Amino acid sequence: MLPKNLEHRLQQAVSAVLPDANTDSVLVRPCPDPKFGDYQSNALMALAKERKMNPRQLAIDVVAKLDVSEWCEKVEIAGAGFLNFRLKPGAIAGALQEAAKMKDPFVQKAVKPRTVVVDFSGPNIAKPMHVGHIRSTILGDSLARILRLLGHKVITDNHIGDWGTQFGKLLVGWKNHLDRTALEKDPISEMERLYKLVNSACETDEKVLESARQELVKLQNGDGENLAIWREMIALSETQFARVYGRLGIKFDHTFGESFYNPRLKTVVQELRDKGIAQESEGAICVFSDGSLPPQKDPLLKQEDGKSKPNPCLIQKSDGAANYATTDLATLAYRLETWQPDDIAYVTDGRQQLHFSQIFSIFKRWHPEAKTKLAHVWFGSILGEDGKPFKTRSGDTIKLEDLLDEAQERAFKVVQEKTTGLPESQQREIARVVGLGAIKYADLSPNRQSDYVFSWDKMLALQGNTAPYLLYAYTRIRSIFRKLGEEASTAPVNFLLAAPDEITLAKHLLNFGLTLEAVAEDYRPNFLCTYLFELAGHFARFYENCPVLKSEGPERASRLALCDLTGRVMKQGLEMLGIETTEQM
Numbered sequence: 085m086l087p088k089n090l091e092h093r094l095q096q097a098v099s100a101v102l103p104d105a106n107t108d109s110v111l112v113r114p115c116p117d118p119k120f121g122d123y124q125s126n127a128l129m130a131l132a133k134e135r136k137m138n139p140r141q142l143a144i145d146v147v148a149k150l151d152v153s154e155w156c157e158k159v160e161i162a163g164a165g166f167l168n169f170r171l172k173p174g175a176i177a178g179a180l181q182e183a184a185k186m187k188d189p190f191v192q193k194a195v196k197p198r199t200v201v202v203d204f205s206g207p208n209i210a211k212p213m214h215v216g217h218i219r220s221t222i223l224g225d226s227l228a229r230i231l232r233l234l235g236h237k238v239i240t241d242n243h244i245g246d247w248g249t250q251f252g253k254l255l256v257g258w259k260n261h262l263d264r265t266a267l268e269k270d271p272i273s274e275m276e277r278l279y280k281l282v283n284s285a286c287e288t289d290e291k292v293l294e295s296a297r298q299e300l301v302k303l304q305n306g307d308g309e310n311l312a313i314w315r316e317m318i319a320l321s322e323t324q325f326a327r328v329y330g331r332l333g334i335k336f337d338h339t340f341g342e343s344f345y346n347p348r349l350k351t352v353v354q355e356l357r358d359k360g361i362a363q364e365s366e367g368a369i370c371v372f373s374d375g376s377l378p379p380q381k382d383p384l385l386k387q388e389d390g391k392s393k394p395n396p397c398l399i400q401k402s403d404g405a406a407n408y409a410t411t412d413l414a415t416l417a418y419r420l421e422t423w424q425p426d427d428i429a430y431v432t433d434g435r436q437q438l439h440f441s442q443i444f445s446i447f448k449r450w451h452p453e454a455k456t457k458l459a460h461v462w463f464g465s466i467l468g469e470d471g472k473p474f475k476t477r478s479g480d481t482i483k484l485e486d487l488l489d490e491a492q493e494r495a496f497k498v499v500q501e502k503t504t505g506l507p508e509s510q511q512r513e514i515a516r517v518v519g520l521g522a523i524k525y526a527d528l529s530p531n532r533q534s535d536y537v538f539s540w541d542k543m544l545a546l547q548g549n550t551a552p553y554l555l556y557a558y559t560r561i562r563s564i565f566r567k568l569g570e571e572a573s574t575a576p577v578n579f580l581l582a583a584p585d586e587i588t589l590a591k592h593l594l595n596f597g598l599t600l601e602a603v604a605e606d607y608r609p610n611f612l613c614t615y616l617f618e619l620a621g622h623f624a625r626f627y628e629n630c631p632v633l634k635s636e637g638p639e640r641a642s643r644l645a646l647c648d649l650t651g652r653v654m655k656q657g658l659e660m661l662g663i664e665t666t667e668q669m
């Protein structure tokens with residue numbers, strides 16, 4: 085199917101000219117400027133460079149072996165060796181025809197499916213999920229959906245923080261200050277209160293700090309009472325997390341928390357010592373740089389006053405306790421053993437960049453044979469309208485459930501104005517879809533590495549690059565078919581593409597699959613957001629300039645089918661962002 089078959093043909097032609105070349109990186113991508121054509125490939129330049137060949141000559145040789153005449157005008161060689169493809173109108177219509185019959189139009193399954201572990205969300209027990217966790221949850225879920233649709237084997241794992249030093253303080257709080265009634269009403273808030281209380285007491289009272297230490301040691305040594313309390317804290321937190329996940333429509337294949345790896349931590353430390361990767365330093369066990377990377381790029385070194393200094397990764401504290409790094413190394417070993425993944429993507433905020441680059445570099449030394457690609461899919465912060473980290477007015481972390489409630493409430497006001505004729509229950513349901521969609525879209529549409537300002541007015545606006553705009557565009561398409569009623573037919577039609585606006589829309593539809601591939605390649609769902617925003621724009625121009633219901637015969641059937649395909653792609657695209665659709669708005 086177009087445009088994938090251009091890529092296949094090009095790969096074949098490259099193989100004919102360069103039999104030993106790995107053609108996986110020979111890709112065809114939409115032309116950024118339609119002046120030059122519909123698709124382009126810049127892959128030949130890299131291949132020529134590797135082989136110290138003249139790129140233009142390579143392009144000439146490849147084009148001589150390349151036959152795409154059934155879909156394209158003559159392939160043009162531009163600049164230093166770009167190939168430009170321009171589709172023939174008949175080929176576009178043919179591709180739409182084919183897509184209309186598919187369950188997932190314009191999506192082509194990966195030829196070489198990969199096994200990908202997506203590690204996302206990862207909230208911490210006894211603490212509220214904060215906006216950073218929601219961003220990880222939304223990004224990770226969207227990536228998992230897209231990878232699955234492309235035919236990859238995806239394993240999602242919620243690496244919850246259910247172990248660590250905070251439990252010492254929590255146990256002291258639980259045993260001495262627990263308010264059962266408050267716990268029943270809002271468990272996480274009560275646990276957070278206990279933690280804060282003991283934490284501040286520890287700052288002034290050495291005795292409290294010591295008792296927190298003792299409680300932690302007892303828990304780590306398997307004390308029955310402490311284990312039971314710890315389990316209760318987990319159960320209470322998980323109920324609350326589950327409510328948020330349920331509302332957001334998010335599922336995980338596994339929720340192996342940090343504690344799952346406890347039995348493996350000692351072995352990991354031992355193995356790293358045996359292999360000479362880790363060593364003792366002032367009673368602790370650390371991994372130092374082995375000098376194999378350029379100092380500027382070595383996460384186990386830091387640059388200070390123009391000099392490289394050691395920046396070791398601690399994997400066992402001097403009191404013998406393991407830490408976040410130890411757990412992540414054990415987790416990595418477990419995943420490797422259990423799933424032999426091709427890729428592992430960790431979706432967390434940017435503040436964990438050093439942690440993951442250290443883990444990844446230790447992993448390379450520990451398992452030099454492993455082919456698994458590790459990616460830290462990091463994202464920027466969410467800021468309040470004052471440009472500071474997003475908090476409540478009193479400076480507390482914003483509770484996720486309150487945020488979701490507010491989104492639905494605010495969306496209800498928008499929906500009420502738009503849908504005056506509908507009963508309130510239906511308006512509430514539409515507001516749910518719009519409100520949750522708005523939150524998700526605001527998280528997904530900016531480049532994930534930039535900070536963004538959380539603004540209700542912006543994310544709920546009916547104009548602009550927002551979920552309400554896209555959802556509304558979708559309902560406009562659906563309303564065409566509602567008007568048609570009985571008359572709406574699903575019989576195959578011939579696409580007649582003549583008007584410039586319908587050709588533009590059709591060509592944009594063809595790029596849906598490539599867009600998903602680009603998202604998967606770079607772990608960037610914002611590419612899909614941009615695509616859908618543009619799709620809505622192309623559809624609006626088409627609908628304004630090309631009569632649909634008022635046209636006749638084969639032209640009417642073709643335009644209706646184009647509307648239908650646009651609606652299907654919009655719905656599936658939103659679904660890949662984790663956003664539900666509504667038929668009316």
Ligand code: ARG
Binds near residue numbers: 412
């Ligand atoms: N619990 C961590 C946090 O709140 C996120 C876990 C991310 N995943 C991992 N394998 N470290 O920051």
